[in-house]
Amino acid sequence: MPRLQWTRATCATLLALVGALSLTACSDDEDNKPDPGGPKVDAGTDAGTETDAGTDAGPTVDTGIPWDGGSAGDFSCEGKTQTTLNFAPGQEEALQDQVNTLVECTTITLAPGTYTFDNAITIRQNGITLVGAGKGAKGEGTGGAQSTVLVFTNAAANSNGLDVVGNRFTVSDLAVWNAKKDAIRVESSTDVVMRRVRTEWEKADNEKNGKYGLYPVKSKYVLIEDCEAYNAADAGIYVGQTQYAVVRNSVAKQNVAGIEIENTQYAYVLGNTAQDNTTGLVVFDLPGNPIRGSDIRVKNNIITGNNRNNFASVAASSSTVSQVPAGTGTFMLASRRVELTGNTWGNNNTVDVAVLSGLTIEPNPALWAAGGLNFASADVYVHGNTFQGGSGDSVDNGNLSPQLRPLGAALAALYAYGETKGSLGVEHLVWDGVDPYGHERTQVNPINICFVENTLPSGTGNVIADLDLVAAGALVAKGNFAGGWALTRHYPADKAEFNCAGFTPALTIGDNIQP
Amino acid sequence: MWTPFVNPRLPVVLLALSLAACGSSDPENPGRTPDSGTPVSDAGTGDAGGCDFDNMDGGSLDASVPIPNALSGFGLFTGSPADGGLVPVEGNVPYTLSTPLFSDYAVKSRTLYIPPGRVAHYEPVAALDLPVGTLITKTFAFPADLRKPDQDVRVIETRVLVHQPSGWEAWPYVWNPEQTEATLATGGRSRDVTFVDLEGSTHAFKYSVPSKNQCQQCHHLVDDAGAQVMHPIGVKARYLHRTNTYDGVERDQLEHLAALCKLDGLPAPAQLPKAPDAFDTQAASLDTRARTYLDINCAHCHNPKGTAGITSQLFLNFDNASVFSLGECKRPGSAGAGVGGEFDIVPGNHAESILWYRMHTEESGKMMPQIGRTIHHAEGSQLIADWIDSMPAKTCK
Numbered sequence: 046m047p048r049l050q051w052t053r054a055t056c057a058t059l060l061a062l063v064g065a066l067s068l069t070a071c072s073d074d075e076d077n078k079p080d081p082g083g084p085k086v087d088a089g090t091d092a093g094t095e096t097d098a099g100t101d102a103g104p105t106v107d108t109g110i111p112w113d114g115g116s117a118g119d120f121s122c123e124g125k126t127q128t129t130l131n132f133a134p135g136q137e138e139a140l141q142d143q144v145n146t147l148v149e150c151t152t153i154t155l156a157p158g159t160y161t162f163d164n165a166i167t168i169r170q171n172g173i174t175l176v177g178a179g180k181g182a183k184g185e186g187t188g189g190a191q192s193t194v195l196v197f198t199n200a201a202a203n204s205n206g207l208d209v210v211g212n213r214f215t216v217s218d219l220a221v222w223n224a225k226k227d228a229i230r231v232e233s234s235t236d237v238v239m240r241r242v243r244t245e246w247e248k249a250d251n252e253k254n255g256k257y258g259l260y261p262v263k264s265k266y267v268l269i270e271d272c273e274a275y276n277a278a279d280a281g282i283y284v285g286q287t288q289y290a291v292v293r294n295s296v297a298k299q300n301v302a303g304i305e306i307e308n309t310q311y312a313y314v315l316g317n318t319a320q321d322n323t324t325g326l327v328v329f330d331l332p333g334n335p336i337r338g339s340d341i342r343v344k345n346n347i348i349t350g351n352n353r354n355n356f357a358s359v360a361a362s363s364s365t366v367s368q369v370p371a372g373t374g375t376f377m378l379a380s381r382r383v384e385l386t387g388n389t390w391g392n393n394n395t396v397d398v399a400v401l402s403g404l405t406i407e408p409n410p411a412l413w414a415a416g417g418l419n420f421a422s423a424d425v426y427v428h429g430n431t432f433q434g435g436s437g438d439s440v441d442n443g444n445l446s447p448q449l450r451p452l453g454a455a456l457a458a459l460y461a462y463g464e465t466k467g468s469l470g471v472e473h474l475v476w477d478g479v480d481p482y483g484h485e486r487t488q489v490n491p492i493n494i495c496f497v498e499n500t501l502p503s504g505t506g507n508v509i510a511d512l513d514l515v516a517a518g519a520l521v522a523k524g525n526f527a528g529g530w531a532l533t534r535h536y537p538a539d540k541a542e543f544n545c546a547g548f549t550p551a552l553t554i555g556d557n558i559q560p
Numbered sequence: 561m562w563t564p565f566v567n568p569r570l571p572v573v574l575l576a577l578s579l580a581a582c583g584s585s586d587p588e589n590p591g592r593t594p595d596s597g598t599p600v601s602d603a604g605t606g607d608a609g610g611c612d613f614d615n616m617d618g619g620s621l622d623a624s625v626p627i628p629n630a631l632s633g634f635g636l637f638t639g640s641p642a643d644g645g646l647v648p649v650e651g652n653v654p655y656t657l658s659t660p661l662f663s664d665y666a667v668k669s670r671t672l673y674i675p676p677g678r679v680a681h682y683e684p685v686a687a688l689d690l691p692v693g694t695l696i697t698k699t700f701a702f703p704a705d706l707r708k709p710d711q712d713v714r715v716i717e718t719r720v721l722v723h724q725p726s727g728w729e730a731w732p733y734v735w736n737p738e739q740t741e742a743t744l745a746t747g748g749r750s751r752d753v754t755f756v757d758l759e760g761s762t763h764a765f766k767y768s769v770p771s772k773n774q775c776q777q778c779h780h781l782v783d784d785a786g787a788q789v790m791h792p793i794g795v796k797a798r799y800l801h802r803t804n805t806y807d808g809v810e811r812d813q814l815e816h817l818a819a820l821c822k823l824d825g826l827p828a829p830a831q832l833p834k835a836p837d838a839f840d841t842q843a844a845s846l847d848t849r850a851r852t853y854l855d856i857n858c859a860h861c862h863n864p865k866g867t868a869g870i871t872s873q874l875f876l877n878f879d880n881a882s883v884f885s886l887g888e889c890k891r892p893g894s895a896g897a898g899v900g901g902e903f904d905i906v907p908g909n910h911a912e913s914i915l916w917y918r919m920h921t922e923e924s925g926k927m928m929p930q931i932g933r934t935i936h937h938a939e940g941s942q943l944i945a946d947w948i949d950s951m952p953a954k955t956c957k
Contacts, residue, residue, distance in 0.1 A: 141747025145772035163750035163766065167773035201750065201768035202924035202934055208774075210788075225924045233786070252898060256925060278925075333873060333893055359898040361912070407891070 106382070108550050109311045109340060114291050114558040117266045118235030120212035122150035122172040134158035134188070144168055152176065155219060158188040161196045165204040171212045177219030180243040183275055183298075186222045193219040198247075205230045205255075206244070217241050227257040228277075237267045246276040249299050250356040254278040258300070262286050270294050278357050279366055280305035281322070284312060286336050291558060292317060301357045302327050302366045303348075306341055308334040308416070313555035314343045324369045325351035325393065329378035330419050331365065332407040337419040338380055342555045345387040348374045349433065352394045352442060358449045365406060370395045370441035370453025379403030379419055384426045384552050391433025395440045395453060396471045400425055400494060402479035405452075405514070421480040423492040426547035427499065434502030437471030455518050459533060462526035469506055472535060473499075478513040486513070489534075495545040496538065507535040509543055611821035613679055624724045625693065631718050631733040631742035636673055636697060641715040642739040646699065651676075653806075653820065655813050657799040659838040659856050662937040664767060665755065666700040666716070667709060672795065673697075674822045682814075682825035684833060685879065687792045688800075696721040696792055702767075705756040716751055717769045718742050721779070721792055728790035730775030746772040765934045777931055781865040788867060793860045798833040798878075835878070839939055850947030851878045853940055858929065868930075874904055874915075887915050889956035899926055908953030910945035919944055 110117070128148055132140045133156040141164070144153070150172035157178035168175075177193025188194035197206050206224035207216060209231040220243035221228040228244035231237050244258030258274035258281045261267045267290040274281030274297045281300035284290045285307040293315040297303035303319030304326040306312045312328075319325035325348035330338040351374055357367040369376065372394025377383055378401040390397035403413060403420030413420040440460060441453030460471055474496055484491045489511075496509055511534040512518075520529035536543065628634060639647045648654055652673040660668060674680055675693035683689055690696075698719045704712035715735045722729045733742035734749045748771035754764040770777075780788040800817075803810045814832065817823035826832075836844035838853040854862075855878035861868035862876040869875055872893045875885040884890055887904030892914055900917025910916040918928040920941040927933060 138747060138749075141771060142745065143747070145746035145748075164748050164768055164771060165774070167771050169773040169776065199766075201766065201931070202922070203927060203930050204768075204924075253923065253925070331893075357898075361900050361902070361917075362898055412891075 106339075106550055108553040109289065111553065111557045112266070112289050112311070114268055114313075115266075116213060116236040117289070118212055120171050120235065122213060125150045125172070127152065129154060132156065132160075134160050137162055141166065147173060149173075155193045155195075157190055157193055159194050159196060160188070161198075162200055162206075164201050165197075165206065165208040166195070168207070168209040168211055168214070171214075173209075173211050173213075174215040174217075175207070175219070176215070176217050179218050180220045180241050180273065183243070183245065183273065185220070186245075186247055188220075194222050195219060196222045197225060198223040200225050207231075210234055212236055214238070215240070219243075220245065221258075223247055224255045226255050227260045228255060228274075230257070230260045230262070231264060231267075232261075233263045234261070235265045237261050237264050239267075239269045239272055241271045243273040244275070244277070244281070245273070246278075249276050250354070251276070252278055252356050252359055256280070257283045258297075259283065260285075261290070265289055267291070272296075273298075274303075275299050277301065279364060282317075283307065284309050286334060287312075288336070289554075291315065291555075297322060297325075299353060301353075301355060302369070303351065304346075305329075305366070306338070307331060308336045308338050309341070310336060310339050311554040312341045313558060314341070314346060315555065315558075315560075316345045318347045320347065320350050321353055322351045323353050323355045323357075323371050324366065324373040324376060325349075326375050327366075327369075327373075327377070328380045328383055329365070329376070329401075330380060330403060330416060332379075332403065332412045332420070333415050335415045337416040339382040340552050340554050341380065341383045342552050343375075343383065343385045343388060344555070347389045348393070348397075349389060350392045352392070354442060354444060355450060358446070360449070362449070368406075368450050368452065370450045370456070371444070372396070372436075372439065372442060374398060374436065376401060377422055377425060378406065379413075379422060380425070381419075381421070381423045382548060382552065383424070384428075384547065386426075386429045389431045389433060390436065390473070391431075392435040394436065394438060394442055395456065396475050397432055397436045397473045398427065398475070399452075400474070400476045400492075401452075402477055402482070404479055404482060405477060421482075421492065423480065424548040425493070426495045427474060428495065428497045428547070429499065431500040432473045432502065432505075432508075434505075436473065440471060455514065455521060456512075458521045458526060459512065459517060459530055462530045463533070466530060468535070472510040473501070473505075473508050475510045475512060478511040478534075479515055489540075489542040490545075493545065493548060494543055495547050496540075496543040497545070499538065501538060506537065508538040509536040509540060510534065511536075611679070611818075611824070613821070613824045624726070625695070625722050627722070627729075627731055627744065629744050631720070631744075634695060634720065636671065636695060640740050641701070641713065641735065646715070651820075652695075652697075653817065653822070654804065655795075655800060656802070656804055657794050657856070658802045658835050659799065659852050661794070661856055661932070662940055663700060663932050664753070664765070664935050665706065665757065665763070665937075666702055666767075667713075668701075669699045670794070671695075671697045672817075672822075679821065680817070680823045682797065682823060682827070684797060684827075687795045688797065688823065690723055690792065690795065692723050692725050694721075694723040696795065702753050702755045704754075706758050707756070707760075714753075715739055715742075716753070716767060717745075717749075719775070728779070728792065730772055730779060730790065732769050732772060732775070734769055745769060748772075748774060763935055767934065768931070770931055774931055778860045778929070780867070781863075782867060782870060794856070796835075798835040799856065801832045801834045838943060846943075846947055846950055850943055853943055854878075857940065861929070887913075888951075889954065903956045905948055905951075906954070906956050907951035908949060910948035913948050916941060916944050916948055 128151040131154045137160050147170040149170055152174040155177040179192040181192030204225045206221035206228040210233050212235045215238040217240040223246055239259050246254040256279035258277045260283050262285040264287045269292045272295040277300040280302040281297035282304045287309045290312045296318045298321045301323045303322035306328045308330050328341050352372045354371050374390045374393035374397040376399040400422050440457040445454045445457050447454040480492050513532040517529040517532040636652045637646045639645050648671045652671045654671050673695040678691035681689035700717050701713050701715040703709045718733045720731045732745050734745040735742045749769040751767045753767040756762050776790055779790050781791050783789050800813045804813050806816055818826045835852045838849040854876040859877040862874050863869045890904045899914045901912035901914050904915045906912045921927050922936050
């Protein structure tokens with residue numbers, strides 16, 4: 046995944062700032078020479094004229110089918126022979142052999158206890174249900190009388206825990222422990238259910254942990270509910286390149302990204318808890334992917350205290366989340382038609398909600414061609430949420446790295462200066478001000494971000510920021526903090542241009558799903 | 561002269577190739593008696609003039625090949641590693657590849673069985689078009705010391721690709737410690753392996769026999785409907801166009817198959833494609849050798865019809881002419897954290913090239929290929945490093 050690169054403020058540059066403002070010293074290598082070509086703020090140099098004004102999500106909007114959250118694909122087990130296979134701890138080898146010759150519509154029942162595997166459980170059949178005795182509790186690497194734990198600690202390198210391609214797949218009531226790669230990967234499947242499942246790695250803050258916990262990808266009609274995901278080195282709960290997904294009543298903690306909705310169309314993210322991650326609950330599109338994400342409803346989630354240092358943020362990384370500053374509650378990048386309502390944000394040290402252009406990670410619009418030039422963010426409706434406060438007061442926990450986490454470094458640089466001008470920290474909602482690329486600055490809200498009826502801490506000043514990041518970042522990278530800060534804009538919650546009622550047509554995803 | 565890295569093949573004791581032509585079906589394991597009725601047109605000329613191709617492929621599709629619980633049930637071999645050699649029966653043709661896939665330094669032997677009355681059709685680029693009923697075997701073994709490749713050889717597994725009427729299937733068989741029989745292990749197995757390499761260093765690792773379903777991770781092409789369809793990988797003309805010893809006589813493998821009336825449409829030798837031995841510096845340019853290595857080791861997934869290729873848009877097939885999709889200054893789709901750099905290939909700088917890094921590392925989650933490798937291929941990663949470093953240096957943006 047591309048690196049954020051709209052600014053390459055050098056460590057030396059930031060150190061100057063750091064020295065002046067007594068921030069934590071940055072720890073980058075001293076040999077990062079200033080870029081002779083000046084700051085790389087070449088975000089989409091030729092995208093301006095082609096970019097839609099952003100107040101809608103394209104010429105036609107399809108709000109999707111009235112999905113009730115259940116099976117909606119073609120494959121069904123009704124009227125077919127149903128087979129059940131029962132296994133107990135100690136029968137791992139027999140289980141593996143049978144898993145590779147399953148007939149369709151087989152239920153595999155795993156008795157309570159601990160199962161130890163040396164390879165992935167690879168399922169390539171339709172209509173398979175895998176059910177244990179319970180997911181156990183956080184920290185439990187062994188099964189008990191009422192839990193089934195699948196242990197992959199000594200499994201083959203690169204292997205997933207469950208690796209599934211099959212329609213009508215259900216996994217429930219078990220835990221996957223220490224998978225080498227992804228704990229539960231379900232790919233190219235229709236009608237997928239993950240229920241009361243826990244994915245966990247034993248060690249916290251370990252970059253070598255598997256990347257994803259619950260990982261449905263390139264799939265359709267996905268339901269994740271009552272699940273838990275801990276210590277993933279990328280995302281605990283990830284829904285990617287998928288159409289129609291529900292993630293609800295689940296818990297994601299101690300991951301780099303708690304819950305991640307990527308290149309996905311029609312997602313309903315309801316009633317989850319994302320705490321103690323580097324970033325809590327994120328929505329974005331990546332370049333080069335054919336699914337243009339849209340119609341994402343994020344409702345009644347708790348997204349607080351996501352301040353875990355980014356443990357995937359190591360040198361020579363190409364992943365997106367490895368570049369996210371600690372303390373980012375929610376960010377949306379290259380996303381459109383996103384509704385955020387009934388959620389609670391608070392104590393996210395960098396920012397509660399950020400809206401970013403895809404050009405910040407891949408400035409070449411041509412590389413967004415697969416998804417229909419889906420780099421711009423637009424139509425973000427933030428209403429009826431609670432902002433508890435305590436956020437935006439310690440960007441990236443003060444642990445800044447322009448190379449590894451440039452967004453955090455730039456935010457810190459700007460707001461460190463801003464504090465000297467009376468800013469009280471990063472606002473609850475930050476927009477990078479990039480889309481539509483090259484828009485007139487007289488346009489206050491050209492991408493239709495609506496921020497209404499949210500509960501804010503008493504005494505809140507400005508709530509919304511437009512960072513004009515390309516221009517401001519360029520100045521900051523040259524050491525001109527005053528000039529950079531002067532380009533940014535800061536608005537109170539009642540700023541008229543952001544007092545709007547969402548977008549048309551409104552989302553329907555979730556309307557037919559029973560709580 | 562015996563250089564397993566350059567040209568791995570099973571030791572003589574194991575394969576006993578010179579005995580292959582003498583082998584008849586083991587009376588205790590009748591299985592199929594592959595071609596008792598097939599004329600062995602052992603025409604030394606290499607032409608296929610004696611074959612009645614018009615009368616092949618004419619019959620209706622066979623019933624499915626039954627999958628036995630023991631490898632011996634196929635009747636493809638006589639003997640066993642324990643009694644001096646696993647000997648292919650007549651009609652089960654041993655072959656080697658000019659550059660093989662690396663599999664943890666395992667030495668491999670391969671056989672191709674095409675049923676009587678059937679014939680494979682030549683393909684210039686794709687795998688040979690093999691008829692229903694074809695069986696391909698690949699046997700993986702480790703000598704205790706790669707410097708003494710024919711001593712203390714332990715055979716781990718034999719994989720059988722079966723061309724059923726419904727398509728290809730892959731079945732793994734794992735050899736018992738006594739080396740007398742291999743048993744179907746559809747779930748795959750894990751085996752502790754130790755060997756001494758050519759430098760005298762000891763490698764101890766957990767060798768993973770893939771499960772049946774995992775075979776498809778490499779052995780597939782995505783069809784027009786988006787479904788993965790299983791395919792063989794190695795049996796391509798460019799890798800097969802090389803000599804082997806049959807009946808004590810050296811001959812080209814493709815011509816040998818044609819002479820057996822098992823391959824039609826074979827063009828004249830001058831028109832045959834040839835992939836070099838990637839580690840024979842005399843055989844081809846560095847670029848060609850590196851591209852050959854990537855083709856056989858990576859391109860079964862990293863091609864425009866492989867799932868990983870489709871996802872990553874990184875195409876390492878030898879005939880990909882786009883330097884960008886070959887990885888030059890290409891940002892990866894989802895290579896993850898800590899993979900050496902930001903671009904798949906930074907010309908002139910292998911150390912910052914993700915392609916090299918992921919081939920070189922032994923770290924789970926970062927290493928490539930996804931399965932089939934636990935330890936790194938020193939010679940292979942050096943080849944790719946040399947290749948990248950030989951490119952005119954370039955700064956990627």
